[in-house]
Amino acid sequence: MGSSITYRRDRSAGPAGVRIRRAVARDAKRLTRLVTTSRAYGGPYAPMVAGYRVGPDYIEAHRVFAAVGEGEGEGVLGFYALVVSPPELDLMFVGDDAQGLGIGRLLIAHLRDEARRAGLSDVRVVAHPPAEGFYRSVGAERTGTVAASPPAVMWDRPEMTLAVGSP
Template sequence: MDATPPQIRRATGADTDRVNTLIHASSAYHGEYAPILDGYRLGPDYLERHPTYLAVDEHDTLMGFYSLLVDPATLAEHGFALPELNLLFVDDRLQGKGIGRRLIGHMLDLARSEGITEIRVVSNPPAEPFYRSVGAEKTGTVPPTPPRVTWERPELRFRL
C-alpha cells in the first residue's frame, strides 16, 4: 500500500455516481460475469439506507467501497437470515495494495461494535480466495439464478 493509508468514511447520496462508475469499471464483472450488472445501478437512497463505506485518498478519490445489508426488513425481503456483505469493490488499478483488506477490517470492526456475530458473503467465484485470505470460511454454494446469474457462487461466512 502507498505511504498514506486510505481513509474510510461513510458514503452519502452525493457519492452515488462515482460508486456506480467503480462498479461498472470492475474487470471482475466483464466476460461471463457481466450479465449480473446489466442495468444495475445504486441510487442515493441505497447509500443512505445501508451501511456503505468508502476508502478514499487524501484528495477524496474513491479507491474502493463496501456495503452491508443489516436492516431486518431488508434481510427478510431478500430471504437472508444473516447480515450480508452486499458489495465490495476496489479500483482495478489499486488491487493488491491492501485496500480490500482495510475495508474488510473496517467492516468487521463495525459489525462487532453493533453486536453482529456473523456476516454472510455470496462471492463472485474469482473473489473467493480473497475472502478466504481475510478470514471468511466457505459454507457452501448458491445455485445459478438465470438469466442474470448463470454460474454457482461461493457462499462464505465471517464469524466474529
Template sequence: MAIKIDDATIADAERLTRIVRTSSAYDGHYRVMVADLGIDAEYLAAHLVRVARDEAGRPLGFYTVIVPGRGGAGEGELDYMFVDDAAQGRGVGRLLIDDARAQARARGLRRVHVVSHPPSEGFYLSVGARRVGTVPAEGAITWSRPHLVLEQ
C-alpha cells in the same frame, strides 16, 4: 498512500456505481451480474455503505452491509465489495474488510455472510472467511457462487 474509510454520501453514488459497472473482475460472461447494479440515495439511506478514499478524497473502493441479509438475527450480509481497478493491489480490499468487521461488531453483528463472485473466493478466504456452502445459479446469473461467512 494514506487511505481513509468513512461513510458514503450521495455525492459518491455515481462514482461507486461506475466502480461496480466497470470492474474488470466482471469482464466476459460475468458482466451480466453487474450491468444494472448501482448505488443511489435510497440504497445509501437503507444500508451501511463505507468508502475507502485517497488523500484527495477520491473513492478507491467500497463495501456495503445489509441487515437483514442471509442468516438470522445478529447476522448481516456483505452486499457489495469493490475496489477500483486502478487501486487493485494496494491493500484497499483488506482495509475495507477490516472496517466491515469493526462496523459489524459495533452494530452487534456476530457474523457477516458473503455470496462471493467465484474468482473472488480466494480473497475472502485469505481474510478469514469460511466457506459454508454454495448459492445455486438463478435468473441471469447462470453459475453457482460460493457462500462464505466472516465471524466476528
C-alpha cells in the same frame, strides 16, 4: 452509525493511508462506476453488473462505506455495503487501479469493526467466484454454494461466513 476511521498501512505496500468514511448520496455515481467498470465482471460475468446502479436511496438505507485516498482530490478507491438484518456483505468493490494495494483488506477490517458495533458475530458473504480466494485469505470460511439464478447470474457462487472477531 459509524465513524470515519483512518486505517494506515506500511508505506512500502502502497499509498500512505486510506480514510474510510460513510458514503453519502452524492457518491452514488462514483460507486456505480466502480461496479459497472470492474474488470472482474468482464466476459461471462458482465450480465451481473450490466445496468447496475448504486442509488442515493440505497446508500441512505444501508451501511455503505467508501475508502478514499487521504490526499486532496483523491477519489473513491473502493466501497462496501453491510446489511445488518440478516447480516450480509451486500456489495464490495475495489477499483481496478487500486487492486493489490491492500484496500480490500482495509475495507474488511472496517467491516468487522462496523459489524461488531452493530452486535453481530459474523457476516454472510456470497462471493463473485474469482473473489473467493480473497475472502478466504481474510478469514472467511466456505459454508456452501448459492445456485445460479439466470438470466443475471449464470454461475454458482461460493457462500461463506466471515467472523467479525479477530481473523
